[in-house]
Amino acid sequence: xxxxxxxxxxxxxxxxxxxxxxxxxxxxxxxxxxxxxxxxxxxxxxxxxxxxxxxxxxxxxxxxxxxxxxxxxxxxxxxxxxxxxxxxxxxxxxxxxxxxxxxxxxxxxxxxxxxxxxxxxxxxxxxxxxxxxxxxxxxxxxxxxxxxxxxxxxxxxxxxxxxxxxxxxxxxxxxxxxxxxxxxxxxxxxxxxxxxxxxxxxxxxxxxxxxxxxxxxxxxxxxxxxxxxxxxxxxxxxxxxxxxxxxxxxxxxxxxxxxxxxxxxxxxxxxxxxxxxxxx
Ligand code: F6P
Numbered sequence: 436x437x438x439x440x441x442x443x444x445x446x447x448x449x450x451x452x453x454x455x456x457x458x459x460x461x462x463x464x465x466x467x468x469x470x471x472x473x474x475x476x477x478x479x480x481x482x483x484x485x486x487x488x489x490x491x492x493x494x495x496x497x498x499x500x501x502x503x504x505x506x507x508x509x510x511x512x513x514x515x516x517x518x519x520x521x522x523x524x525x526x527x528x529x530x531x532x533x534x535x536x537x538x539x540x541x542x543x544x545x546x547x548x549x550x551x552x553x554x555x556x557x558x559x560x561x562x563x564x565x566x567x568x569x570x571x572x573x574x575x576x577x578x579x580x581x582x583x584x585x586x587x588x589x590x591x592x593x594x595x596x597x598x599x600x601x602x603x604x605x606x607x608x609x610x611x612x613x614x615x616x617x618x619x620x621x622x623x624x625x626x627x628x629x630x631x632x633x634x635x636x637x638x639x640x641x642x643x644x645x646x647x648x649x650x651x652x653x654x655x656x657x658x659x660x661x662x663x664x665x666x667x668x669x670x671x672x673x674x675x676x677x678x679x680x681x682x683x684x685x686x687x688x689x690x691x692x693x694x695x696x697x698x699x700x701x702x703x704x705x706x707x708x709x710x711x712x713x714x715x
Contacts, residue, residue, distance in 0.1 A: 592640020
């Protein structure tokens with residue numbers, strides 16, 4: 436696991452450099468889930484793959500930017516799914532973006548998810564790693580990720596980050612989101628999953644939602660390298676998560692690029708989601 440975390444750290448430092456220095460032109464290619472790839476998406480994917488090639492404990496990788504999984508060491512222990520540059524369409528307006536990693540032991544089954552990690556590239560570069568019952572927060576300083584603190588969520592937060600196109604939300608979802616605003620929750624949504632969830636984790640709690648919508652009934656966010664790693668991180672930090680009705684950490688992806696509706700937050704907000712969705 437240490438070897439994989441070191442590979443992620445090296446990749447993150449290189450990705451930060453790419454973001455700071457490279458053009459952000461669109462390529463002519465689409466990725467596996469239909470987004471037009473930036474040259475930068477392709478480059479960052481290569482960076483992660485190169486760093487993972489040096490890790491002997493990695494068996495197979497799955498990337499958002501690659502249609503198929505790639506076997507690296509067929510007898511090794513870990514299977515890693517990643518999104519090298521989540522929210523890359525926000526780079527031209529200079530908002531924060533991130534990388535997400537789900538680390539599985541033995542296969543890409545959710546029951547084998549043993550660690551999760553993300554990196555936020557913003558005014559500062561920060562890394563969060565959940566493993567062995569702890570969520571550790573690191574800050575990049577002078578080329579080294581320095582441990583800052585453990586992240587522990589409060590029982591109830593103050594932030595509300597509702598994703599998706601509102602006109603396509605089910606009415607009960609809209610009523611729930613509005614209800615939280617009426618309780619005093621504040622809107623915080625940049626359109627980047629990593630910084631939006633990072634904000635909720637560091638400010639103690641709240642709700643991030645990406646529901647099933649009329650245009651995206653299966654949600655937008657990918658299971659193996661977006662929803663499940665964050666479900667693991669929120670659960671480990673003492674918060675909770677759901678797809679509305681089910682615990683995300685019991686849900687198996689049928690295909691490596693499957694999506695799911697998802698909700699992450701502190702316990703209070705997730706209890707509210709489950710309550711509302713149970714009746715609909
Ligand atoms: O992975 C795609 C992504 O950019 C996430 O980072 C983000 O949370 C989501 O899409 C935003 O989608 P929308 O603009 O539909 O709310």
